[in-house]
Structure formats: structure tokens, C-alpha cells
Amino acid sequence: MSIKVDNVSFTYMKKTPFQVNALKNISFEIKDGDFVGIVGHTGSGKSTLIQIISGLLKEYEGNVVIDGIDYNDKKADRTRLRRLVGVVFQYPEYQLFEETVEKDIAFGPKKLGLDEKEAEERVKVAMDLVGLDYDMYRDVSPFQLSGGQKRKVAIAGVLAMEPQILILDEPIAGLDPQGRENFLELIKSLNECGMTILMVSHNMDNLVEYAKRIIVLKDGELFMDGTPAEVFADKEKVAEASLNLPEVASFCDRLREKGFDVPDSIIRYEQLKDYIISTVGGSYDD
Amino acid sequence: MIVEANGVRFAYVSDEGKYTFALNDVDITIEQGEFVTILGHNGSGKSTFAKLVNALNVPTNGEILIDGMDTRDEDNLLDIRKTAGMVFQNPDNQLVATIVEEDIAFGPENLGIPREEIRERIDYALSVVHMEKYRKHAPHMLSGGQKQRIAIAGVLAMKPKIIVFDESTAMLDPKGRKDVLNIMRDLNRNEGITIILITHYMEEAVYSDRVYILDDGKVIKQGDPVDVFFDYDTIEKTGLTLPFEAKLIRDMEKTGVAIRHTLDTEELLEGICQLK
Amino acid sequence: MIKNMTIGQYFPADSFVHKLDPRTKLIITFILIIFVFLIHSLPGYISMVAFLALTIAFSKISFRLVLKSIRSIWFVIFITFILNIFFLKGEEILFEWQFIRIYREGLIKACEMAGRLVILVIISSMLTYTTSAKEITDAIEILFGPLKKLRFPVHEMALMMSIALRFIPTLLEETDRIMKAQTARGASFDTGGLISRIKGMLPILIPLFISAFKRAEDLALAMEARCYHGGDNRTRLVEYHYKFRDLIAFALTALEIVIILIAK
Numbered sequence: 001m002s003i004k005v006d007n008v009s010f011t012y013m014k015k016t017p018f019q020v021n022a023l024k025n026i027s028f029e030i031k032d033g034d035f036v037g038i039v040g041h042t043g044s045g046k047s048t049l050i051q052i053i054s055g056l057l058k059e060y061e062g063n064v065v066i067d068g069i070d071y072n073d074k075k076a077d078r079t080r081l082r083r084l085v086g087v088v089f090q091y092p093e094y095q096l097f098e099e100t101v102e103k104d105i106a107f108g109p110k111k112l113g114l115d116e117k118e119a120e121e122r123v124k125v126a127m128d129l130v131g132l133d134y135d136m137y138r139d140v141s142p143f144q145l146s147g148g149q150k151r152k153v154a155i156a157g158v159l160a161m162e163p164q165i166l167i168l169d170e171p172i173a174g175l176d177p178q179g180r181e182n183f184l185e186l187i188k189s190l191n192e193c194g195m196t197i198l199m200v201s202h203n204m205d206n207l208v209e210y211a212k213r214i215i216v217l218k219d220g221e222l223f224m225d226g227t228p229a230e231v232f233a234d235k236e237k238v239a240e241a242s243l244n245l246p247e248v249a250s251f252c253d254r255l256r257e258k259g260f261d262v263p264d265s266i267i268r269y270e271q272l273k274d275y276i277i278s279t280v281g282g283s284y285d286d
Numbered sequence: 287m288i289v290e291a292n293g294v295r296f297a298y299v300s301d302e303g304k305y306t307f308a309l310n311d312v313d314i315t316i317e318q319g320e321f322v323t324i325l326g327h328n329g330s331g332k333s334t335f336a337k338l339v340n341a342l343n344v345p346t347n348g349e350i351l352i353d354g355m356d357t358r359d360e361d362n363l364l365d366i367r368k369t370a371g372m373v374f375q376n377p378d379n380q381l382v383a384t385i386v387e388e389d390i391a392f393g394p395e396n397l398g399i400p401r402e403e404i405r406e407r408i409d410y411a412l413s414v415v416h417m418e419k420y421r422k423h424a425p426h427m428l429s430g431g432q433k434q435r436i437a438i439a440g441v442l443a444m445k446p447k448i449i450v451f452d453e454s455t456a457m458l459d460p461k462g463r464k465d466v467l468n469i470m471r472d473l474n475r476n477e478g479i480t481i482i483l484i485t486h487y488m489e490e491a492v493y494s495d496r497v498y499i500l501d502d503g504k505v506i507k508q509g510d511p512v513d514v515f516f517d518y519d520t521i522e523k524t525g526l527t528l529p530f531e532a533k534l535i536r537d538m539e540k541t542g543v544a545i546r547h548t549l550d551t552e553e554l555l556e557g558i559c560q561l562k
Numbered sequence: 563m564i565k566n567m568t569i570g571q572y573f574p575a576d577s578f579v580h581k582l583d584p585r586t587k588l589i590i591t592f593i594l595i596i597f598v599f600l601i602h603s604l605p606g607y608i609s610m611v612a613f614l615a616l617t618i619a620f621s622k623i624s625f626r627l628v629l630k631s632i633r634s635i636w637f638v639i640f641i642t643f644i645l646n647i648f649f650l651k652g653e654e655i656l657f658e659w660q661f662i663r664i665y666r667e668g669l670i671k672a673c674e675m676a677g678r679l680v681i682l683v684i685i686s687s688m689l690t691y692t693t694s695a696k697e698i699t700d701a702i703e704i705l706f707g708p709l710k711k712l713r714f715p716v717h718e719m720a721l722m723m724s725i726a727l728r729f730i731p732t733l734l735e736e737t738d739r740i741m742k743a744q745t746a747r748g749a750s751f752d753t754g755g756l757i758s759r760i761k762g763m764l765p766i767l768i769p770l771f772i773s774a775f776k777r778a779e780d781l782a783l784a785m786e787a788r789c790y791h792g793g794d795n796r797t798r799l800v801e802y803h804y805k806f807r808d809l810i811a812f813a814l815t816a817l818e819i820v821i822i823l824i825a826k
Contacts, residue, residue, distance in 0.1 A: 042429060042459065056742050087746040094736070095743040097768035107765070111748025143772065148328060157747060174456055176327045176486040178525040202459045244460055247530045254551065258559050269530075273537050280543055280561035340787050364789050372787040379780035384572070384695045384728045391799035393788040398795040405799075422574050426731040440788060 003030040003053060003165065003196070008062035010048050022048040023060070024220045030213075035188075035197045037211035037228075039204070041242040045220040046200050050167050053198065054087045066165065083112055086163030090170040092154035093147065101127075101145075101153050102138040108161040119160075126160035130186060148179045155186075165196040172206070184210055204246040208232065208267050216241050229267040248272050288448055288480050289316040289339060289370075293348035296334050296503075308334040310503040311348070316496075318447065321474045321481045323491035323511075326500035327525045332484045335500070336452040339482060341366045353447060368397060370448040371441030375456050377433035381425040386417070386436055389425060393444040404443070411439035414477065415469055431462020438469060448480040449473065455490065467493075488515065489529035492549045499524055516547045572694045578807060579621035579692045584701035586808040590815050591689045597822050598681050606825040607677060613818045614684050623691050631687040632680055639679050646672035695727035700800065717793030725781070733774060740769050 010023040023045045030036055040046045051057040052064055055071055064071050066084055089095070098104035102123050109119040127134045130152040137145075142153050158166070168187070172180040188210055191197045201207055207214060208228040216224035216231060218241045224231050232238060232249045245253070248269055252262045260279065266272050296309040309331045316322050326332040337343040338350050341357040353369050355362040371393075374380045383389035387408050394404045412418045415435040425433055434454055441449055451470065455463040471493055473479045483490060491497050497514045499507040501524045507514050515521065515532045528536065531554045538545055545557045574580070579587075594610075601607055618628055632639070652667025689698070703720035710716050741751070744765040751762050 041461075051742065054746055056745060082746075082748055085746075087743070089739065089743045089746075092743065094769050094773055095740060095747070095765075097765045097772075107749075108747040146329065161747070176525070177488075177527040178327055181527070242461075251530070251551070254555055255558070258555055260562075269533075273534065276534070276558060277538060277541050277543065280538070280558060337783075342783060342787060364791065367787060367789045372784075374780065374784055374787075376777075376780055378732050379777045380784035382725060382728065382781070382785060384724065385574075388694075388696050388799060392785075392790070395797050395799060396789040396791065398797050401797060401799060401801055404797065408799075424572070424731075425728070426735075437784075444789065 002032055002067060003198075004063070004065040005029070005049075005053065006063040006065070008049075008052060008060055008064060010045075010052060010057065010060040012048075014059075022220050023052075025062075026217075026220075026222050027062075028215060028222060028225060030196060030198070033191070033194050033196055035191045035210060035212045036199070037207035037214045038198060038200045038217065039202070039207065039214060039241075039243060040217035040223070043219075044217040044241075046217050047169060048220075049217065050087070050169060050198065050200055054085055054167055055081055056087070079112060083161060084163060085165045085167065086158040086161055088155055088158050088166065088168045088171050090173055092158075092171075093150035095154055095157070096142040096150060099141055100139050101132070101142050104142050104153060105157045105160050108157055112161060122160040122162065123156070126156035129159055129190075130156045131182070132156065148175060151175065151179075151183075155183075159190075163195070165198065166190065168197070168199045170201055171199065172201075172203070180206075204232075204244055205248070208246045208248065209269065216243065229265055232267060233264050287315050287351070288318040288320075288353050289314065289482070290351040291315070291335075291338070291345075291348070292350075294335075294338065294345045294350060295347040296331075296338065296343060297346040307503050309338075309345075312500075312503070312505055314498060314505065314508075316448075316480060316482065318480055319474070319478050320496060321471075321483070321494045322496050322498065323483045323485060323494040324498045324500060325485060325488060325491060325524075325526060327486055330500040330524075331503040332486075332500045333452055334503075336372065336450045336482070336484045339370050339448070339450050340372045341370075342372075364397070368444050369446055370450060371444055371446035372450045372452060373434065373437050373441055373454045375453040377430045377437065377457060378426075380437050381433060381440075384424055386423050386425060386428075387412075387421045389436060390440045390443050393440055397444065407443040407445070408439075411442040414442055414473065415439045429462060430458045431465050434458065434462065434466050435469065438466070438473075442473075442477075446479065448482060450482045450484065452484045453486070455485065455487070486526065488521075488526050488532075491515075492529060499526070512547050512549055515549060571690065573623060573627070573691050574694070575622040575692075577620060577622040577692070579617060579623075579688070581807065582692075582811055583802050583804055583808050584693050584697035585705055585802060586804065586811050587689055587693050588698065588701045588705065590811060591685055593815060593819070594685050595682060597819055598678055598685070600826065601678075601822050603825045606822050607681075609818060609821045609825065610681060613814070614681065614688070616814075617688055618684075621688065621692050623688070627691070628684055628687060631691075632683050635679075635683060639676050642679055643672045643676040646675050696724055697800070699724040699727075700798070700802070704802065717796075721793075729774075729777065732777075733770070736773060737766065737770055740766050 005026055005028050008023055008026045012020040012022055026049065038046050038049065048057065052060050066081060069076050069081055071081065096104050098107060105123045105126055106119040109122045114122065124134050127137065132149065132152050142150055145153065172183050175183060184206060187197055199211065211228060214226065214228050214231045215222065223241050224234070224237055232245060235245065238245060248267060252266055252272065255262050262275065266275055291312055291314040294309055294312045295307055297305050297307050300306045312335065324332050324335060334343065338345060338357065339352065341363055344358050350357045352366045355366050357366055381389050382392050390408045390411055391404050394407055412421060415438050417432065417435050417439060420428065420432065425436060428436065455466050458466065467490060470481050470483065474481045483494065485491065491511055494511060496509065497511045498505055499514060499520065506524070507517060507520045515528060518536055521528060529549060531549050531551060535545055535547060535554065543561065545561065546553065548554055548557065598610065601610060618625060647664055647668050648662065650665065650668035650671050652665035654666040655663055656666050656669060657664040699720040703716055706716050749762065749765050754762070
């Protein structure tokens with residue numbers, strides 16, 4: 001499902017002294033099955049952008065076209081759009097409200113007009129995806145679960161709507177290391193099954209490991225756009241956007257200062273590890 | 287010893303009505319001026335320990351002495367809380383007042399400190415956390431990291447000997463996290479305050495003098511960060527993730543490369559240079 | 563966007579009005595609100611408007627901001643005006659069309675009511691714009707202090723008020739966030755009959771309550787950790803002393819009252 005953002009601008013508090021141009025003439029296209037990281041400092045407009053792509057902010061200028069359907073089109077099929085795009089907000093566990101895990105996850109599917117039986121099927125699949133046992137947890141109150149489990153329920157609630165595009169805003173904030181890794185692996189596997197992923201994150205280290213493309217926003221403008229290796233190769237621009245370099249990239253720089261000839265393509269941890277080991281003569285034989 | 291926990295257990299009643307130990311026979315001793323990190327994944331009991339230091343919880347068995355004061359003795363309560371301040375996880379949920387300086391004053395006000403001295407303490411606390419400019423601001427207009435710095439200032443204004451950071455960086459963005467961690471180091475080095483950092487980010491423990499790892503309510507490892515982090519088997523069991531430098535050294539060792547154990551980037555680089 | 567609401571907000575500045583003792587401001591506000599209802603003549607209104615204009619001028623609060631506070635309740639003002647203009651009967655008909663009759667007396671009364679509302683909004687906005695919530699609660703606590711002797715929990719009430727004020731912006735932001743999250747899951751809040759609308763609010767209200775309770779719990783813990791133990795033996799960062807400027811403010815208010823009473 002492709003996403004086409006065409007010349008989009010957005011202004012908060014229009015025509016008041018408090019006017020803020022949150023987005024200025026943003027255009028890009030995301031192809032089906034991509035994994036895109038959206039980064040930028042606080043106030044760069046990234047959360048405004050994802051709210052527009054999710055269809056939650058309406059009074060913007062320009063066009064956003066999802067799978068050929070324009071949000072601005074009065075005749076657009078809203079239900080279909082809602083079905084296509086799923087959104088996981090920061091701390092999604094704060095959206096839980098039903099008495100049982102099953103009911104909460106079924107909320108979205110039912111709003112799409114599915115009947116009991118179809119919804120139940122969806123719940124089963126979604127719980128399986130996030131790694132919650134259906135029989136064990138279906139009747140449990142979501143409020144009795146641990147923080148990590150609550151988050152799984154919240155995400156299952158979005159996945160049960162079977163979106164083709166999944167938009168995530170800082171999805172791993174507050175999770176412990178194990179939880180973070182499990183979660184990112186889940187997103188990766190959803191992406192491998194063909195789901196288009198848009199992820200906003202402050203964590204560059206995670207993004208370089210998982211994203212195929214990175215879009216950098218700065219003061220409401222599209223500032224950089226490319227593969228993780230391309231984006232983080234331009235150190236000056238990255239600093240200008242007040243972003244941190246990922247650990248691997250900054251370590252590569254330090255190695256270069258020490259006279260190592262580190263290729264520009266190295267951006268992920270595994271690549272760096274292999275490079276160092278082959279340079280210093282380690283072997284994987286044993 | 288500024289903190290002395292002997293054979294501490296903390297029991298709570300779980301939903302099924304069973305007794306569960308969040309802490310089980312824990313001994314932790316911390317000296318005045320130390321920077322100690324307590325690591326563990328969610329549910330390991332690390333936050334329970336934090337609340338014992340501040341006497342927000344009292345041990346079910348065993349004892350905790352804070353600067354020699356037993357936390358079980360009600361009469362010590364205010365003195366203990368004055369000695370051991372605490373900064374919590376959620377930046378939004380620990381500021382009381384609608385103006386920064388008034389929030390910082392909250393602790394000293396509770397202690398009945400004269401007004402002139404409270405003013406001095408506010409000046410001091412704001413300068414330590416580099417927030418002098420925000421004195422008259424409303425907390426809800428600040429960023430997460432700035433709010434945490436105000437929370438630290440609020441604790442500092444009580445002139446504590448110990449500050450416990452209970453996952454105080456978990457909800458912050460990288461910039462906010464870095465700022466708060468730098469302030470922790472400054473507090474330890476320049477103000478001589480004992481720091482107890484509760485976290486699940488191993489990389490935050492790099493600057494500490496000593497590390498405890500809690501798992502399932504028990505101390506399973508303690509010592510110098512380098513010794514602890516390179517005990518791969520123990521780390522693996524706890525589900526924590528190694529900081530970048532340690533991970534790289536571990537992976538190099540796996541392929542038969544011998545390299546000095548360090549958590550310092552510069553030393554690691556030198557080690558790699560020597561191998562070339 | 564709820565974040566940008568201006569009514570009831572405090573705008574810090576270094577001005578004569580800001581520096582007045584909050585007790586002075588509270589008492590004056592109270593007096594003015596009572597006397598607004600005693601004005602019945604044009605000179606009375608003019609003097610009141612002049613008094614408020616003076617206050618605004620000496621507060622460094624922009625007129626535009628004051629207008630904004632009026633605009634946020636323009637609907638109430640408008641309705642008041644309409645009700646008065648159409649339903650008050652008098653002797654002199656100014657305008658007649660089919661069954662609609664507007665009388666001179668009705669028009670005057672309508673203008674008067676709308677004008678009073680505007681004045682009341684300005685008075686109370688000026689209090690909140692120039693006085694922090696903490697100052698207002700402090701003033702209430704001190705002014706009602708004598709009630710402590712009757713075992714009325716004055717300190718606790720004041721603290722509760724100040725905490726409520728501290729958390730209003732936080733909870734508004736949270737509401738906005740939860741609404742968006744539930745909208746993304748297909749919830750709708752403005753369709754169907756009354757029952758289904760109320761049911762439609764549950765996905766917002768339940769998470770909001772749960773989070774509010776969690777916040778309350780966290781805050782109680784944080785306050786305890788900072789040695790909070792009730793109002794006994796507590797000092798106060800800000801001690802209030804009436805200054806010369808308070809005397810000026812009271813004198814001007816007294817003058818205004820005299821004018822109102824004479825112009826009546």
C-alpha cells in the first residue's frame with residue numbers, strides 16, 4: 001500500500017498570534033512494504049506528520065493519498081482508509097478500557113463492522129502475533145496485566161484491524177531491554193509479511209538496525225531522506241538536525257580517526273562486528 | 287555506611303492471595319559518596335528496593351539503616367526522607383506546584399525551614415541543575431528532561447546525603463536522558479552526594495563505582511561495572527542488554543580474539559589498534 | 563489545541579498588578595463582582611470600564627489577550643443578549659416584524675446584561691492572568707485561616723485546589739491523546755442518540771480515569787518522599803505582606819465604589 005504525501009503544510013492556531021507552521025510543503029512517497037523511520041528533534045513536526053497520514057488531523061494543505069484514496073476526497077471510503085492504516089501511539093496501554101483482553105482487542109474489528117465470529121478470529125490471530133496466549137488471557141482484565149503485557153494487548157488491538165500500513169510513535173518507550181527487542185522483532189516480522197511500517201523514534205540505534213529508509217524532519221521541513229547508511233554518512237547535516245549519531249556510526253568515525261579504512265556502507269552492528277573481526281583476524285571456525 | 291540493608295525481604299499479597307517476595311534476602315551496603323547502580327528488568331524488585339531506602343516501604347523481614355537510622359522506627363521518618371531524597375520515573379507525576387520555584391520549595395517548606403534559607407536553597411538547587419532561567423515557569427510547559435531536572439532540584443533543596451533515581455530516565459528522550467545522567471555525575475563528584483541509580487539500561491551504569499544486579503528479588507551479582515558486565519552468563523540470564531563496548535568485546539572474544547575488558551570507548555579503540 | 567486555551571491561565575510578568583498581594587487581588591475581585599450588579603447607569607459603566615482599562619494597562623497583559631478571554635465565551639454572551647432582547651417587554655417598540663417585537667427597554671437591558679457579563683469575565687480573567695494558582699490558593703488559605711480553629715481543613719483544601727490546577731493542562735493533553743488513539747481504532751464520539759453517545763465516551767473516560775488515579779497515586783508517593791506530613795510546622799516560601807501598592811489598589815477600588823454608588 002503506497003503512501004503519497006504531496007506538498008503538505010500544516011499550521012496550528014491559524015490566524016492567531018500563536019500561529020505555528022508545523023509542516024511546510026512536505027512531499028514524499030512511500031512504497032508498499034517499506035520500513036521507514038521518521039526522525040527529528042522535538043518540535044520538528046514528526047508527530048503532526050504521522051497524525052496527518054493517519055487521518056487524525058484534517059485541516060492541512062496539500063494531499064495525502066493512501067493506496068490511491070485521497071483523504072481530502074469527499075467521496076473517499078473512510079472505513080476502508082481506517083482499515084488500511086493502523087496507528088500505535090506512544091504508551092498505547094493508556095487506550096485500554098474494556099473489561100477483558102478479548103473485548104478490548106475486538107473493539108477495533110467490531111467498529112469495522114465485523115461480526116462476533118470474525119472478530120474472535122481476528123483477536124486470536126492478533127494475540128498470537130504479539131505472543132499472548134489466547135485461552136490464558138482472553139478473560140483477564142487488561143488492567144491486571146504487567147506494563148509490558150498491557151502494551152502487547154494495546155498493539156494486538158491495532159493489529160486485529162489488519163492494517164496494511166502500521167504507524168508507530170515511539171513504540172518502545174518505557175519497555176525494558178527484553179521487551180524492546182521482542183517488540184522490534186515483531187515489527188520486523190510484520191514488515192517481512194508485507195506490512196508497510198512508519199516508525200517515529202528518537203532511538204537511532206534501533207532505527208539503523210531495522211529501518212530501510214530514514215526521513216529526517218527539521219523545523220517542519222523535509223531535511224534528509226535516504227537509506228540509514230546514506231543519511232548518517234552526512235555527519236554535518238545530521239548534527240544540524242540536532243540528531244545523535246547511532247553508536248555504530250560514531251564508532252566507525254573513531255576507527256577512521258585511528259587510521260582504519262572503514263567502508264561507508266557499515267551502519268548496522270553486525271556489519272561493524274564482522275568488519276572488525278576480519279580486520280583483526282578473528283575467526284568463526286569454532 | 288550510609289545505606290545498610292541486611293537480609294531484607296519485602297512481601298506483598300498477589301492477586302491470587304498468595305504471598306510473593308518482591309525482595310528476598312537482600313544485602314546491599316553503600317558507602318557515603320558512592321555511585322551505585324542497581325540493574326534489573328521490570329519486576330526484578332529494583333523499584334521495591336528504591337522505596338525501602340526512602341522509607342516509603344518498610345521491610346517485611348530484615349532491616350535497612352539509612353545513615354544509621356532504622357526505617358522501621360516511625361520517629362525517624364522525616365529524618366530519613368530528608369537524608370535520602372528520591373526522583374521518580376514519570377516527570378509529570380511528581381511536580382506539585384504550578385511554578386518551578388514553588389515546586390522546589392515544597393520539600394523545605396514541609397521541613398519547616400525558614401523562608402530566607404529556602405530562597406538560598408532554591409538558588410543553589412536551580413544552579414546545580416542548570417535551570418536558573420526557568421525559575422518562574424510553569425512545569426507543564428517544560429520538556430520531560432527539564433521536568434526531571436526540576437524534580438532533582440526539589441530533592442536537592444532538602445540537602446540530602448543520598449539521592450535515589452528510580453528509573454528517572456526511562457521516559458525521557460536521548461537528550462533529556464543525557465542531561466539527567468550528567469547531573470547525576472556532577473552531584474556525585476562535586477556535591478559529594480551518594481547516588482543510587484535504579485535502571486534497566488546497562489549503559490547508564492558505566493560511570494558508577496559499583497553495580498548490583500537484581501533478578502527475581504535477589505542480588506545475583508555485584509561489583510565493579512567491568513567485572514559485572516563481562517560475566518556474560520549472568521547477564522544473559524537476566525535479560526539485560528550489554529552496552530555497545532561490552533557487546534563488541536564479547537563478540538570478538540567469541541571468535542578467539544583476546545582483548546582487554548573495558549567499558550571505555552577510547553580504551554576499546556586502543557585495544558583494537560593493538561590487534562591490527 | 564486545548565492546551566492553548568487562555569481562560570483561567572496565568573501569564574507571568576513583572577507589573578504593578580502582578581506584584582499586588584494576592585489577598586488584595588482576591589478581595590478586590592470579590593468586591594468588584596458584587597458591585598458590578600449595583601451599576602445601573604451609563605457613567606457607572608464608563609467608570610468601571612475605565613477602572614478595568616487602567617488595571618489592564620498596569621498589568622502588562624495585552625488587550626488582545628483580554629479580548630480572547632471574552633471571545634471564548636462569546637456564545638454565552640450572545641445568548642444572554644438574544645434572550646433579553648426578544649423576551650423583555652417594554653413600552654416603546656423599536657422594531658417589529660411578524661411576531662418579533664424589540665422594545666427599547668429590552669435593547670437597553672440586553673446591552674446591560676451582555677456588558678455585565680463581559681465585565682465579569684474581564685475581572686476574573688485579570689485575577690487569573692496576573693495571579694498564579696499557587697498565589698490564589700495561598701490567599702484563600704490565609705483569608706480563610708481563621709476557620710482552622712473550627713477544625714475546617716483549610717490547608718488541605720488549598721493544597722487540593724493547587725494540585726488540581728497543576729494537573730488540568732496535563733489531563734487535557736492526555737484527553738487529546740486518548741481521543742486520537744481511540745479515533746484511530748474506529749471510535750466515534752459524535753454520532754447516534756444520547757445513549758450511544760454516552761457509551762461512545764467510555765473509551766475515553768475509562769482510560770482517563772485510570773490514568774488520573776495512577777497519577778494521583780504517584781503524586782501522593784512523591785509528596786510523601788518529599789517529607790509532606792500535613793499542614794503542621796510548615797513554612798511558606800512566600801510570606802505575604804501588604805505593601806504601599808496594596809493600599810493604592812484598595813484606595814482606587816474604594817474610589818470606584820463611591821463613583822458607582824453616586825452614579826446609581
